[in-house]
Amino acid sequence: LAKTTQPISMDSYEGQEVNITCSHNNIATNDYITWYQQFPSQGPRFIIQGYKTKVTNEVASLFIPADRKSSTLSLPRVSLSDTAVYYCLVGAETGGGADGLTFGKGTHLIIQP
Amino acid sequence: NAGVTQTPKFQVLKTGQSMTLQCAQDMNHNSMYWYRQDPGMGLRLIYYSASEGTTDKGEVPNGYNVSRLNKREFSLRLESAAPSQTSVYFCASSEGYSNQPQHFGDGTRLSIL
Numbered sequence: 001l002a003k004t005t006q007p008i009s010m011d012s013y014e015g016q017e018v019n020i021t022c023s024h025n026n027i028a029t030n031d032y033i034t035w036y037q038q039f040p041s042q043g044p045r046f047i048i049q050g051y052k053t054k055v056t057n058e059v060a061s062l063f064i065p066a067d068r069k070s071s072t073l074s075l076p077r078v079s080l081s082d083t084a085v086y087y088c089l090v091g092a093e094t095g096g097g098a099d100g101l102t103f104g105k106g107t108h109l110i111i112q113p
Numbered sequence: 114n115a116g117v118t119q120t121p122k123f124q125v126l127k128t129g130q131s132m133t134l135q136c137a138q139d140m141n142h143n144s145m146y147w148y149r150q151d152p153g154m155g156l157r158l159i160y161y162s163a164s165e166g167t168t169d170k171g172e173v174p175n176g177y178n179v180s181r182l183n184k185r186e187f188s189l190r191l192e193s194a195a196p197s198q199t200s201v202y203f204c205a206s207s208e209g210y211s212n213q214p215q216h217f218g219d220g221t222r223l224s225i226l
Binding site: 030031032034036041042043044045046049087091101102103104105106 | 155158
């Protein structure tokens with residue numbers, strides 16, 4: 001089971017770039033890295049997923065170094081509406097058991113004006 | 114396109130009562146999941162169904178039962194509710210099991226008195 005470690009909370013300001021790092025030292029060869037965002041009173045929402053190097057979509061970028069023992073979610077030019085909890089998950093490929101489905105406490109990102 | 118629909122949105126039960134939480138998805142996904150989220154905590158997996166006709170225990174299955182009624186529907190049953198089961202329950206679905214982004218419902222807020 002690839003356990004993940006994230007900062008409990010982070011603060012930033014509108015217009016800044018925010019980087020949230022997740023550690024996953026025991027990541028398996030076939031595991032992907034997935035990030036979710038959760039607003040209060042809502043279910044988590046998928047943001048981005050990657051396996052190695054860099055992935056970018058309209059919302060965020062995901063940077064994964066060659067050893068894949070960590071990953072960084074990058075949110076460009078954040079706004080107040082980006083205040084949320086962000087979860088990093090590392091998935092299991094084989095499907096045998098509930099590996100990779102542990103969300104942990106996530107990172108509470110607070111954006112200030 | 115509703116995505117994942119959970120009913121009811123809110124419910125108050127007395128200790129010892131039984132209840133079934135309903136979940137339906139319209140994305141033709143193969144896998145479905147039930148999580149609970151307690152204040153200040155991440156999501157914990159209760160049960161999952163990797164494909165129609167199969168169900169498996171997650172991290173916290175005690176006190177719950179599930180039924181994968183068909184490909185669309187996955188229900189969670191509390192046979193004898195206890196105050197410790199007061200929580201927000203989220204249902205999710207994904208195209209396949211493992212390394213597939215999950216789509217979440219808006220949750221059921223359940224209070225056990």
